[in-house]
Amino acid sequence: MKRNYSSQEYWDSRYTHEESYDWLHTYDDIKPFIESSKMEHQMRVLVPGCGNSELSNDLYNEGYTNITSIDYSSVVVDAMNKKYGHLKYEVGDVTNLSTYESGSFDLIIDKSTLDCLANVGEDTTVRYAEEMYRLLSNGGIFVVVSYSNFRSETLMRENTMWEVLSE
Numbered sequence: 806m807k808r809n810y811s812s813q814e815y816w817d818s819r820y821t822h823e824e825s826y827d828w829l830h831t832y833d834d835i836k837p838f839i840e841s842s843k844m845e846h847q848m849r850v851l852v853p854g855c856g857n858s859e860l861s862n863d864l865y866n867e868g869y870t871n872i873t874s875i876d877y878s879s880v881v882v883d884a885m886n887k888k889y890g891h892l893k894y895e896v897g898d899v900t901n902l903s904t905y906e907s908g909s910f911d912l913i914i915d916k917s918t919l920d921c922l923a924n925v926g927e928d929t930t931v932r933y934a935e936e937m938y939r940l941l942s943n944g945g946i947f948v949v950v951s952y953s954n955f956r957s958e959t960l961m962r963e964n965t966m967w968e969v970l971s972e
């Protein structure tokens with residue numbers, strides 16, 4: 806199948822035969838950023854567009870136990886729930902997680918999900934940025950791991966007020 810990152814069908818198909826893949830970086834690479842945030846191990850973590858990345862399990866092994874991982878591909882969510890029964894994987898559209906109250910998470914870690922949504926279009930990335938902003942608690946941190954230098958511009962929309970800590 807052609808690589809169409811903006812299509813859910815592409816991801817469903819990919820996840821029927823791919824067991825594990827980490828986009829851009831592994832947890833070990835981003836660990837210094839997470840640790841410098843000085844977040845408690847009990848903090849509520851969201852991994853939006855988790856795919857079949859090892860990130861959530863690596864976080865768990867580091868002592869973070871309150872982790873919610875969400876992806877719109879039920880194929881990968883079913884596979885990850887089977888693989889890691891101690892973790893919480895849910896099917897959901899990360900641009901609209903209305904079942905979650907505002908301020909539900911203290912740390913959100915996006916690893917190339919915003920990159921993927923950028924293929925869909927600007928409306929989608931803005932909706933996503935606003936949704937992540939809504940879900941973050943006061944003083945919460947949104948870590949965005951991206952191949953692009955321009956993602957912070959996407960985040961800086963009029964309905965959000967991010968303080969950029971590091972680029």
Ligand SMILES: C[S@@+](CC[C@H](N)C(=O)[O-])C[C@H]1O[C@@H](n2cnc3c(N)ncnc32)[C@H](O)[C@@H]1O
Pocket residue numbers: 816826827828829853854855856857858875876877878897898899900915916917918921922
């Ligand atoms: C580039 S992959 C990154 C996967 C993972 N975060 C990693 O670091 O390896 C993008 C992921 O976002 C998911 N995705 C794309 N659009 C989504 C949406 N609107 N809601 C939920 N998940 C989405 C895809 O299914 C895919 O798993």
